[in-house]
Amino acid sequence: xxxxxxxxxxxxxxxxxxxxxxxxxxxxxxxxxxxxxxxxxxxxxxxxxxxxxxxxxxxxxxxxxxxxxxxxxxxxxxxxxxxxxxxxxxxxxxxxxxxxxxxxxxxxxxxxxxxxxxxxxxxxxxxxxxxxxxxxxxxxxxxxxxxxxxxxxxxxxxxxxxxxxxxxxxxxxxxxxxxxxxxxxxxxxxxxxxxxxxxxxxxxxxxxxxxxxxxxxxxxxxxxxxxxxxxxxxxxxxxxxxxxxxxxxxxxxxxxxxxxxxxxxxxxxxxxxxxxxxxxxxxxxxxxxxxxxxxxxxxxxxxxxxxxxxxxxxxxxxxxxxxxxxxxxxxxxxxxxxxxxxxxxxxxxxxxxxxxxxxxxxxxxxxxxxxxxxxxxxxxxxxxxxxxxxxxxxxxxx
Amino acid sequence: xxxxxxxxxxxxxxxxxxxxxxxxxxxxxxxxxxxxxxxxxxxxxxxxxxxxxxxxxxxxxxxxxxxxxxxxxxxxxxxxxxxxxxxxxxxxxxxxxxxxxxxxxxxxxxxxxxxxxxxxxxxxxxxxxxxxxxxxxxxxxxxxxxxxxxxxxxxxxxxxxxxxxxxxxxxxxxxxxxxxxxxxxxxxxxxxxxxxxxxxxxxxxxxxxxxxxxxxxxxxxxxxxxxxxxxxxxxxxxxxxxxxxxxxxxxxxxxxxxxxxxxxxxxxxxxxxxxxxxxxxxxxxxxxxxxxxxxxxxxxxxxxxxxxxxxxxxxxxxxxxxxxxxxxxxxxxxxxxxxxxxxxxxxxxxxxxxxxxxxxxxxxxxxxxxxxxxxxxxxxxxxxxxxxxxxxxxxxxx
Numbered sequence: 001x002x003x004x005x006x007x008x009x010x011x012x013x014x015x016x017x018x019x020x021x022x023x024x025x026x027x028x029x030x031x032x033x034x035x036x037x038x039x040x041x042x043x044x045x046x047x048x049x050x051x052x053x054x055x056x057x058x059x060x061x062x063x064x065x066x067x068x069x070x071x072x073x074x075x076x077x078x079x080x081x082x083x084x085x086x087x088x089x090x091x092x093x094x095x096x097x098x099x100x101x102x103x104x105x106x107x108x109x110x111x112x113x114x115x116x117x118x119x120x121x122x123x124x125x126x127x128x129x130x131x132x133x134x135x136x137x138x139x140x141x142x143x144x145x146x147x148x149x150x151x152x153x154x155x156x157x158x159x160x161x162x163x164x165x166x167x168x169x170x171x172x173x174x175x176x177x178x179x180x181x182x183x184x185x186x187x188x189x190x191x192x193x194x195x196x197x198x199x200x201x202x203x204x205x206x207x208x209x210x211x212x213x214x215x216x217x218x219x220x221x222x223x224x225x226x227x228x229x230x231x232x233x234x235x236x237x238x239x240x241x242x243x244x245x246x247x248x249x250x251x252x253x254x255x256x257x258x259x260x261x262x263x264x265x266x267x268x269x270x271x272x273x274x275x276x277x278x279x280x281x282x283x284x285x286x287x288x289x290x291x292x293x294x295x296x297x298x299x300x301x302x303x304x305x306x307x308x309x310x311x312x313x314x315x316x317x318x319x320x321x322x323x324x325x326x327x328x329x330x331x332x333x334x335x336x337x338x339x340x341x342x343x344x345x346x347x348x349x350x351x352x353x354x355x356x357x358x359x360x361x362x363x364x365x366x367x368x369x370x371x372x373x374x375x376x377x378x379x380x381x382x383x384x385x386x387x388x389x390x391x392x393x394x395x396x397x398x
Numbered sequence: 399x400x401x402x403x404x405x406x407x408x409x410x411x412x413x414x415x416x417x418x419x420x421x422x423x424x425x426x427x428x429x430x431x432x433x434x435x436x437x438x439x440x441x442x443x444x445x446x447x448x449x450x451x452x453x454x455x456x457x458x459x460x461x462x463x464x465x466x467x468x469x470x471x472x473x474x475x476x477x478x479x480x481x482x483x484x485x486x487x488x489x490x491x492x493x494x495x496x497x498x499x500x501x502x503x504x505x506x507x508x509x510x511x512x513x514x515x516x517x518x519x520x521x522x523x524x525x526x527x528x529x530x531x532x533x534x535x536x537x538x539x540x541x542x543x544x545x546x547x548x549x550x551x552x553x554x555x556x557x558x559x560x561x562x563x564x565x566x567x568x569x570x571x572x573x574x575x576x577x578x579x580x581x582x583x584x585x586x587x588x589x590x591x592x593x594x595x596x597x598x599x600x601x602x603x604x605x606x607x608x609x610x611x612x613x614x615x616x617x618x619x620x621x622x623x624x625x626x627x628x629x630x631x632x633x634x635x636x637x638x639x640x641x642x643x644x645x646x647x648x649x650x651x652x653x654x655x656x657x658x659x660x661x662x663x664x665x666x667x668x669x670x671x672x673x674x675x676x677x678x679x680x681x682x683x684x685x686x687x688x689x690x691x692x693x694x695x696x697x698x699x700x701x702x703x704x705x706x707x708x709x710x711x712x713x714x715x716x717x718x719x720x721x722x723x724x725x726x727x728x729x730x731x732x733x734x735x736x737x738x739x740x741x742x743x744x745x746x747x748x749x750x751x752x753x754x755x756x757x758x759x760x761x762x763x764x765x766x767x768x769x770x771x772x773x774x775x776x777x778x779x780x781x782x783x784x785x786x787x788x789x790x791x792x793x794x795x796x
Contacts, residue, residue: 264532270668
């Protein structure tokens with residue numbers, strides 16, 4: 001039978017990253033392509049302890065139907081945490097638990113964007129979010145990302161030129177894939193531009209708590225007194241991605257529509273995971289846990305950057321990072337990026353081709369993304385050395 | 399700020415059932431409006447045991463990112479179970495784990511239905527699915543449900559008259575809300591009609607394993623040699639709804655698009671829940687567990703039907719059921735259903751107004767739905783007596 005497929009999915013392809021995972025599943029391949037937290041970063045004993053307590057003493061809470069908005073005590077805990085720690089949340093806002101932050105992208109698009117409407121994104125940006133937007137036939141408009149955030153001139157031009165812009169999507173801290181943190185000045189400027197042009201901002205902050213150097217920069221949502229920012233948070237990098245729990249803070253009117261959409265998407269988020277997250281935040285030392293994560297990643301980032309300086313510089317350049325899980329590397333103009341990534345796979349090293357993160361994958365791109373949180377130190381050293389050797393060979397025309 | 403909302407959500411309302419839950423949360427109210435499994439139906443000790451084992455011996459499997467298609471061993475277990483037990487799954491099919499069966503409705507609509515395309519539904523039908531369909535601006539066409547399934551003449555007329563019909567949605571066993579089981583003859587007839595008109599079938603079977611009397615009827619998917627049926631299964635009624643795990647079996651070409659949509663929706667389903675489900679199915683006696691559930695519900699159905707005969711007949715009539723969680727009750731023509739349901743709430747009994755299950759909620763409806771799995775026996779007796787007294791008072795014009 002020839003199947004009729006909706007216009008939405010006609011051009012949707014599986015994420016390039018997920019496709020690369022197929023190579024990465026080969027145990028002889030060193031994968032620098034994933035985005036998994038370091039396995040040592042999970043509070044395994046605490047989760048086991050909490051889970052055992054819940055399933056012994058109040059199993060029905062974890063096993064029965066729950067409500068769409070999320071487990072009430074977790075919502076209260078997160079509201080207080082966001083307010084006290086990040087100055088996020090005003091009287092007009094609501095906080096809702098989601099099935100990972102990915103679901104925030106899905107629900108925001110479903111609620112706010114008609115087919116053909118425009119979403120402004122950083123270029124490059126996180127492929128998972130871009131695919132969420134594409135699945136609703138949104139038009140994506142990429143704004144070049146500089147070392148301190150989006151190019152403001154290009155952003156304003158886009159706001160002027162594009163019709164029906166529904167929101168500006170930004171990952172403000174340690175952006176995926178570029179590692180860029182948007183400066184405070186640019187955050188304010190982006191906020192003011194959004195306000196001027198009557199457009200919302202979707203601020204995605206999965207890595208904010210993983211800063212390993214420098215000072216925290218206030219999130220855009222923290223100065224949202226006008227109700228124009230939807231903030232997406234996630235437990236994936238600070239507790240467990242397998243649990244699939246994220247949340248959003250958004251003006252109640254927008255939140256109420258996102259909740260109705262969530263009813264139709266998955267009814268509610270896994271109840272056990274929500275209770276575990278709440279117990280972990282309230283009965284254990286969440287701050288000490290975050291500090292432990294930062295020290296794990298601080299060490300790993302330092303180690304990786306040394307390897308990059310030793311093995312791939314100066315042929316391949318990269319942006320130093322203050323946190324997050326990814327480093328963005330740039331090949332010299334003479335090297336074709338796609339060829340480089342394919343050759344690397346033949347030598348058993350997987351990286352993600354940079355064009356996967358562009359709004360138009362056919363655009364020229366000389367960069368690729370590496371991750372350092374999943375591989376071991378030995379794999380990192382071996383893999384990065386192979387990448388450097390390959391670049392030099394390609395430059396020398398071998 | 400005045401928010402722009404997508405056309406999709408302009409008319410979407412929170413599910414009437416979820417709204418009724420607000421009354422039902424009042425502890426002095428007897429709720430016959432939920433659809434929660436009986437709390438005694440959860441294999442609490444087994445789940446605690448399995449969970450403890452996983453989190454002690456291989457925590458990273460449960461906590462790390464997993465793949466979109468689902469935990470591989472669970473997919474294999476379900477494939478074998480569906481094949482051996484239900485003759486479901488051909489070489490052209492694939493099986494994918496989802497975040498509850500609700501997500502199957504969402505992904506199927508996202509992948510197969512353009513805005514304005516038609517989905518044919520039973521009338522009445524499950525409100526959660528109708529809202530999933532509505533969220534993609536599908537046009538809903540309801541086919542009157544008879545005691546043995548859809549009216550075939552009306553179905554064929556709709557297939558002839560409606561443009562761009564993408565699928566026929568049916569809950570073939572113990573339908574929600576009507577309790578109707580579609581006969582084998584009608585299942586074959588629906589299949590042949592779908593084939594004749596080149597339309598898919600979405601067969602939703604959350605209650606199939608909860609048959610308490612009569613013989614099992616083969617599912618439509620079991621005779622799908624043409625690749626035209628998407629089958630949705632669920633652990634919500636046989637293991638735990640709070641875990642949010644369902645699955646679908648669909649032709650691979652359709653499944654591959656639904657998988658890409660799932661990547662953008664929630665990346666993957668909670669990993670812990672998937673492993674728990676797999677261990678429960680493979681290391682424990684799943685059949686004995688189902689038998690235990692059936693005996694719990696058999697007793698409860700028998701008890702409830704006796705109460706209905708005693709307290710509400712003959713004024714209110716109802717369809718006897720062979721399984722599932724719901725009984726559909728019909729008021730005499732003289733009683734206005736909406737007034738009846740509101741009066742019942744004032745007397746502290748919640749039922750779901752029947753029009754909530756119609757494709758057009760403004761249509762006349764004389765029925766309401768009750769659930770017997772959530773309330774205690776005492777609540778059932780008290781609640782049903784109140785309903786019967788109310789009906790008689792309204793008839794006598796008091």
